[in-house]
Amino acid sequence: MSLLKADVNRVSAFAPATSANLGVGFDILGLALDAVGDTVTLTKRDDNQIVIEKINSVTGLPLEPTKNTASFAVQKMCEDLGITTGFSLQIDKGIAMGSGMGGSAASAVAAVVALNGFLSSPISKERLVEFALYGEEIASGGRHADNVAPCVFGGITLIRSIDPMEVINLPYPELYCVIVHPHLQVETKSARGILSPTVALKKYIEQSAALAAAICAFYQKDVELLRRSMQDLIIEPQRAALVTGYYDVKQAAIDAGAISATLSGSGPSLLAFCESKTGAESVAQAMLTAFKQHQVNADHWISPINPNGAYTL
Amino acid sequence: MSLLKADVNRVSAFAPATSANLGVGFDILGLALDAVGDTVTLTKRDDNQIVIEKINSVTGLPLEPTKNTASFAVQKMCEDLGITTGFSLQIDKGIAMGSGMGGSAASAVAAVVALNGFLSSPISKERLVEFALYGEEIASGGRHADNVAPCVFGGITLIRSIDPMEVINLPYPELYCVIVHPHLQVETKSARGILSPTVALKKYIEQSAALAAAICAFYQKDVELLRRSMQDLIIEPQRAALVTGYYDVKQAAIDAGAISATLSGSGPSLLAFCESKTGAESVAQAMLTAFKQHQVNADHWISPINPNGAYTL
Numbered sequence: 335m336s337l338l339k340a341d342v343n344r345v346s347a348f349a350p351a352t353s354a355n356l357g358v359g360f361d362i363l364g365l366a367l368d369a370v371g372d373t374v375t376l377t378k379r380d381d382n383q384i385v386i387e388k389i390n391s392v393t394g395l396p397l398e399p400t401k402n403t404a405s406f407a408v409q410k411m412c413e414d415l416g417i418t419t420g421f422s423l424q425i426d427k428g429i430a431m432g433s434g435m436g437g438s439a440a441s442a443v444a445a446v447v448a449l450n451g452f453l454s455s456p457i458s459k460e461r462l463v464e465f466a467l468y469g470e471e472i473a474s475g476g477r478h479a480d481n482v483a484p485c486v487f488g489g490i491t492l493i494r495s496i497d498p499m500e501v502i503n504l505p506y507p508e509l510y511c512v513i514v515h516p517h518l519q520v521e522t523k524s525a526r527g528i529l530s531p532t533v534a535l536k537k538y539i540e541q542s543a544a545l546a547a548a549i550c551a552f553y554q555k556d557v558e559l560l561r562r563s564m565q566d567l568i569i570e571p572q573r574a575a576l577v578t579g580y581y582d583v584k585q586a587a588i589d590a591g592a593i594s595a596t597l598s599g600s601g602p603s604l605l606a607f608c609e610s611k612t613g614a615e616s617v618a619q620a621m622l623t624a625f626k627q628h629q630v631n632a633d634h635w636i637s638p639i640n641p642n643g644a645y646t647l
Numbered sequence: 648m649s650l651l652k653a654d655v656n657r658v659s660a661f662a663p664a665t666s667a668n669l670g671v672g673f674d675i676l677g678l679a680l681d682a683v684g685d686t687v688t689l690t691k692r693d694d695n696q697i698v699i700e701k702i703n704s705v706t707g708l709p710l711e712p713t714k715n716t717a718s719f720a721v722q723k724m725c726e727d728l729g730i731t732t733g734f735s736l737q738i739d740k741g742i743a744m745g746s747g748m749g750g751s752a753a754s755a756v757a758a759v760v761a762l763n764g765f766l767s768s769p770i771s772k773e774r775l776v777e778f779a780l781y782g783e784e785i786a787s788g789g790r791h792a793d794n795v796a797p798c799v800f801g802g803i804t805l806i807r808s809i810d811p812m813e814v815i816n817l818p819y820p821e822l823y824c825v826i827v828h829p830h831l832q833v834e835t836k837s838a839r840g841i842l843s844p845t846v847a848l849k850k851y852i853e854q855s856a857a858l859a860a861a862i863c864a865f866y867q868k869d870v871e872l873l874r875r876s877m878q879d880l881i882i883e884p885q886r887a888a889l890v891t892g893y894y895d896v897k898q899a900a901i902d903a904g905a906i907s908a909t910l911s912g913s914g915p916s917l918l919a920f921c922e923s924k925t926g927a928e929s930v931a932q933a934m935l936t937a938f939k940q941h942q943v944n945a946d947h948w949i950s951p952i953n954p955n956g957a958y959t960l
Binding site: 360502 | 805857858859876881
């Protein structure tokens, strides 16, 4: 049997925006958003090349296949599976670059999910995560799956292990996410660079209790327990200074009723959890006002959690 | 209304043995065992004194009220609640001292649970944990509730917070615990003393994933996920050298089918989780044999998890 379905020449896939870290679960927890996402279309080529045909994006992105997360992931997946057919990629960026919403992960995921649509025997979601990670790696400089995993699986995901890849989908109560993206430049690589290579044992224990309690809160769908548990004693204090007005914006979110507010991924965006859409709108306004008091403009999105992850169109 | 019931002169309470740390959840997770426990009987006195009348134990224990975990916890609870009546304590130790089964916690818990039996308005389990902790503090030198909390609540408990005290009871699949107590001397205080005050960030992330996955495994009652998740990358490597033959005994347990094997609390005992009673018996024998090959004698207990915790008799 051929690796590729004979009658399929073009597949498009959509992959949602994501938020990583969530305040607990640094590098291991992430969630998928319903608001926006990237779409990648793959078309078969006869010349065995992986080529980026077009990128629709407001900001410039590399057209060189080995520097683009989508084409690099496709290239790795083709190599590994022994696919010799070439593909042209069209990338439609719905996610603003540097918004802290997992744009690089979404492009890579949409690309491998589209490629999976060509396969006679599609591969598992875990393997899609592994291939998309190659793309994420060129963008962030590390093999962190906390955006890629929720992008593929949807919902809130825990990465138990990267090698072998194991992702656990967590249950969760109804939640609305507010993402506020301040117009500040924070690069993922430098946000990682400032982190201390060690954690104090006492903080490790306290943060472990918060993480474990948050997992309980998700399973019990207990919003009040989530409110008490979503705290970050380790990463947030180190990165807060990268975002002008960070603690004021966070406090504004909490005062407006947010369950929690924290850096989304490595920032500069903030993620706040809210119980209702109306609540989320108040929280978003409070956060934008707090940023304005620091002369910082910001975009925002309000989104429920996307339960299903990336899919072919 | 009087603080104490008028017609109650004597109350006995039983508190179960416990195991702390479990391989994941250092200082925050613990469980109650069904095998053995301590019983404390409180009898009212007219002279307003807290007096230890008798300790039935194979090993010597301090009779001085401020040095004994049970009497010190009772004293603190009386002070805090404004109880001026005196009490005589009889302590029946079912748990061998230094066995890593929470003997000091059990005496303190049995004592405060017995005292609670005198109260016209009994206090909450959380507050009982707080008072018993005063007793535990003199024994271990720190305010660690990972034995006291499961002793009071039963089951497998997560301590989300000590101040304010918040304990979460976790669900769990049917499990049999094997506790093997080698005849080696490891003091809790020195076992804490050898721990590095910092944790590498990378280990912190990996261990967080293991902890979070183990919490998922408890909620999902998924024994295979538990098997993949119960690992200790941080504490075990630092303490293993305190226990002669540690890694051989651990491996023997795993080879015999245990879900996991780790130090129980600060050791020297080991705790292994098994899926059945017969399985637990094989695992226990394999662990005893492995200790013997290192010329170490050991006692052992096989026990299901005690679901209810301490109670008045």
